[in-house]
Amino acid sequence: MYRYDQYDHALVQERVAQFRDQVRRWKAGELSDDEFRPLRLQNGLYIQRHAPMFRVAVPYGMLSSAQLRRLAKIARDYDKGYAHFTTRHNLQYNWIPVERVPDALAELAEVEMHAIQTSGNCIRNVTTDQFAGVAADEILDPRPLCELLRQWSTFHPEFAFLPRKFKIAVNGALEDRALTWFHDIGLHIRKNEAGEVGFRVIVGGGLGRTPIRGQVVREFLHWQDILTYNEAILRVYNRYGRRDNAYKARIKILVQALGVEKFAEQVEAEWAHLKGGPATLTQAEYDRVAAFFNPPAYVQLPAIDEGFVQAQAELPAFARWVERNVRPHRVPGYASVTLSLKKPGTAPGDVTDQQMERVADLADRYSFGEVRVTHEQNLVLADVRQDELQALWEDAKAVSLATPNIGLITDMICCPGGDFCDLANAKSIPIANAIQAKFEDLDYLYDIGDIELNISGCMNSCGHHHVGHIGVLGVDKGNEEWYQITLGGRQGNNALLGKVIGPSFPADEVAGVVEKLIQVYLENRHEEELFIDTLDRLGVEPFKTRIYGDRLKGKNAA
Amino acid sequence: MTRIIKNRAVVEDSWSVLRLAEGETADTIALPQGPVLVPLSVWTTRKSALLAASSPAAPVGVWLAAGEGPEGLVDDLARLPVIAVDFPKFTDGRGYSAARLLRERYNFQGEIRAIGDVLPDQLFLMARCGIDAFALRADKDADKALALFDTFKTPYQAAVDQPQPLFRRRAA
Numbered sequence: 026m027y028r029y030d031q032y033d034h035a036l037v038q039e040r041v042a043q044f045r046d047q048v049r050r051w052k053a054g055e056l057s058d059d060e061f062r063p064l065r066l067q068n069g070l071y072i073q074r075h076a077p078m079f080r081v082a083v084p085y086g087m088l089s090s091a092q093l094r095r096l097a098k099i100a101r102d103y104d105k106g107y108a109h110f111t112t113r114h115n116l117q118y119n120w121i122p123v124e125r126v127p128d129a130l131a132e133l134a135e136v137e138m139h140a141i142q143t144s145g146n147c148i149r150n151v152t153t154d155q156f157a158g159v160a161a162d163e164i165l166d167p168r169p170l171c172e173l174l175r176q177w178s179t180f181h182p183e184f185a186f187l188p189r190k191f192k193i194a195v196n197g198a199l200e201d202r203a204l205t206w207f208h209d210i211g212l213h214i215r216k217n218e219a220g221e222v223g224f225r226v227i228v229g230g231g232l233g234r235t236p237i238r239g240q241v242v243r244e245f246l247h248w249q250d251i252l253t254y255n256e257a258i259l260r261v262y263n264r265y266g267r268r269d270n271a272y273k274a275r276i277k278i279l280v281q282a283l284g285v286e287k288f289a290e291q292v293e294a295e296w297a298h299l300k301g302g303p304a305t306l307t308q309a310e311y312d313r314v315a316a317f318f319n320p321p322a323y324v325q326l327p328a329i330d331e332g333f334v335q336a337q338a339e340l341p342a343f344a345r346w347v348e349r350n351v352r353p354h355r356v357p358g359y360a361s362v363t364l365s366l367k368k369p370g371t372a373p374g375d376v377t378d379q380q381m382e383r384v385a386d387l388a389d390r391y392s393f394g395e396v397r398v399t400h401e402q403n404l405v406l407a408d409v410r411q412d413e414l415q416a417l418w419e420d421a422k423a424v425s426l427a428t429p430n431i432g433l434i435t436d437m438i439c440c441p442g443g444d445f446c447d448l449a450n451a452k453s454i455p456i457a458n459a460i461q462a463k464f465e466d467l468d469y470l471y472d473i474g475d476i477e478l479n480i481s482g483c484m485n486s487c488g489h490h491h492v493g494h495i496g497v498l499g500v501d502k503g504n505e506e507w508y509q510i511t512l513g514g515r516q517g518n519n520a521l522l523g524k525v526i527g528p529s530f531p532a533d534e535v536a537g538v539v540e541k542l543i544q545v546y547l548e549n550r551h552e553e554e555l556f557i558d559t560l561d562r563l564g565v566e567p568f569k570t571r572i573y574g575d576r577l578k579g580k581n582a583a
Numbered sequence: 584m585t586r587i588i589k590n591r592a593v594v595e596d597s598w599s600v601l602r603l604a605e606g607e608t609a610d611t612i613a614l615p616q617g618p619v620l621v622p623l624s625v626w627t628t629r630k631s632a633l634l635a636a637s638s639p640a641a642p643v644g645v646w647l648a649a650g651e652g653p654e655g656l657v658d659d660l661a662r663l664p665v666i667a668v669d670f671p672k673f674t675d676g677r678g679y680s681a682a683r684l685l686r687e688r689y690n691f692q693g694e695i696r697a698i699g700d701v702l703p704d705q706l707f708l709m710a711r712c713g714i715d716a717f718a719l720r721a722d723k724d725a726d727k728a729l730a731l732f733d734t735f736k737t738p739y740q741a742a743v744d745q746p747q748p749l750f751r752r753r754a755a
């Protein structure tokens with residue numbers, strides 16, 4: 026994992042001092058609320074329903090056990106003993122008073138963490154694949170390049186006041202696990218015919234109220250050119266992106282307005298001036314950073330551990346967990362484990378201080394002291410020995426982190442919604458819990474198999490509902506909380522937006538509607554066919570008919 | 584005379600800024616006596632008159648509105664002692680790109696002045712982009728603001744103040 030040197034340390038410490046002074050001046054009336062707002066947002070501070078929401082960056086999802094312990098300590102000392110992992114490698118606290126945030130930042134700085142640019146109209150935390158460095162289908166570990174992007178974007182002097190927020194995701198594997206098609210910039214690491222490493226550059230994706238899939242602006246960009254090329258993209262956006270309407274200010278709108286060819290031309294014209302300049306990355310710097318991500322000290326193990334195989338035969342519950350939560354590893358005898366933050370009845374993505382501390386212990390004991398955060402709001406121990414999986418499972422169970430549901434319908438993405446968020450149209454956590462309750466029976470749950478269900482409390486789409494196989498979106502209907510359902514969205518290489526199936530539903534009907542959708546699938550699926558494949562084969566009609574059978578005859582249509 | 588920040592010191596300054604009011608147009612507005620910063624549109628339509636009236640004691644400069652880039656001034660840079668970049672709102676970041684382009688692409692050597700909604704907390708970023716004079720919004724204290732230039736000692740990126748990014752200078 027990357028470790029700070031004196032420069033990195035100095036920068037986060039200076040950031041703490043800067044923000045402490047800004048809070049002081051705000052309290053003293055030297056900074057008005059309007060002047061303070063963008064400054065606090067760039068430190069991840071929103072003013073929310075109950076208190077400010079404070080968002081901490083987990084750059085490209087990597088956490089050390091020491092960092093996780095510190096996050097737990099902050100949850101306990103400054104908040105109410107819990108926090109929420111988001112879809113963009115961030116951790117959110119819900120109850121920290123503004124006045125205490127500088128101290129919390131100082132505690133973070135001690136463990137090489139910060140809240141820099143976790144909100145605001147600037148370049149946000151760079152995200153990537155949670156299996157970086159261990160995935161079998163990896164072309165190149167994206168994390169060194171993510172760290173280089175983190176440094177480049179941190180306090181970038183030209184791009185601190187963009188028209189709107191700017192999110193970058195990098196994927197280094199054959200399969201896209203970073204939702205790159207729906208970011209302002211999505212980067213795919215690839216190799217050209219000469220074997221050189223570079224990126225496919227995708228621009229103009231985004232979710233939100235105008236969801237748009239990104240478009241390829243360049244098929245191959247040499248990796249050393251990534252900073253200068255990004256500067257060209259950002260400069261075109263900073264100069265020409267719309268600023269008259271916040272809803273039309275994302276880069277996706279500019280790309281749509283110009284057309285991707287014209288946009289690419291402008292970027293290339295700008296880049297012609299920057300290419301080869303001092304911001305061109307050097308091999309020496311790449312090597313310096315990449316050395317932090319060298320594989321840990323794996324030991325030589327048999328590819329299949331006998332005890333592990335036997336334990337699965339003897340313990341069905343363990344076998345189940347292995348089936349859902351354990352992934353094969355590049356290195357013989359190792360596996361990657363996902364700890365589920367989706368125990369039915371809890372808020373998806375939420376963790377308590379104690380759980381964080383226990384995960385830190387588990388990381389130390391079983392996985393070289395490192396943890397990753399996934400965009401599906403779970404945690405990953407990436408490097409666990411097969412012969413220790415059973416012990417890990419027992420330990421994880423003891424802190425309710427071994428729910429065997431990864432990839433299943435109860436492993437849903439869900440934003441905080443109306444319980445915490447001021448922008449919400451509707452609550453999302455109770456809907457998640459109601460759906461989880463419908464699918465409590467494990468045999469039923471397993472029979473349904475892989476499916477992605479995503480819930481957002483409003484069209485800002487923090488819960489990625491557009492790209493869920495089933496999407497649930499909170500809408501406001503005459504001051505009541507209703508929910509619109511989309512079908513057919515997906516992440517991955519063929520990422521797509523879901524389509525709205527029809528009129529929305531009141532809260533108490535949503536779980537039942539989801540269950541009916543599942544029934545249509547179960548009744549119609551071919552052998553081994555997943556929900557999304559049945560849906561693609563049949564189209565949405567049979568699903569719609571089941572749901573709206575009565576309503577389409579005129580009843581309750583809205 | 585107003586007080587502005589120039590090269591990190593507070594100084595008295597006599598430049599005025601001509602802004603077109605509602606109904607006024609570039610070709611008819613009365614040209615004030617220098618030192619004056621005029622809008623780009625006034626400069627383009629009235630360049631010869633402005634140059635004829637200018638002198639070392641009464642110089643003329645141009646200010647760029649937020650949507651305006653330096654491209655239209657490329658041939659005039661040597662004649663302009665000051666180019667100002669206007670920030671209609673401090674959250675409008677277009678001026679940062681304009682300043683960097685003036686310095687890095689067009690090699691402008693004169694003064695670049697931030698005008699408009701210029702606030703202390705942005706001085707550090709503006710200075711990195713090559714802005715070296717700051718007409719702070721009238722209610723802000725220039726003397727107190729000076730300390731904010733040093734918010735971060737060694738930032739990562741290449742910019743006007745430090746053309747080599749940190750990664751090229753980082754001792755191994």
Ligand code: HEM
Binds near residue numbers: 117209233
């Ligand atoms: C509770 C405080 C939060 C507020 C006020 C908030 C606000 C917003 C807003 C206004 C947008 C729309 C931006 C746009 O379309 O330009 C947005 C998008 C988004 N937010 Fe949040 N959010 C919050 C929490 C979260 C959480 C908890 C997550 C993750 C679970 C999250 C992840 C995202 C993502 C992934 C997007 C979509 C990005 C895109 O449009 O491309 N946010 N958020």
Ligand code: SF4
Binds near residue numbers: 443449482
């Ligand atoms: S989707 Fe809406 S309700 Fe949910 S966190 Fe985002 S802004 Fe809040």
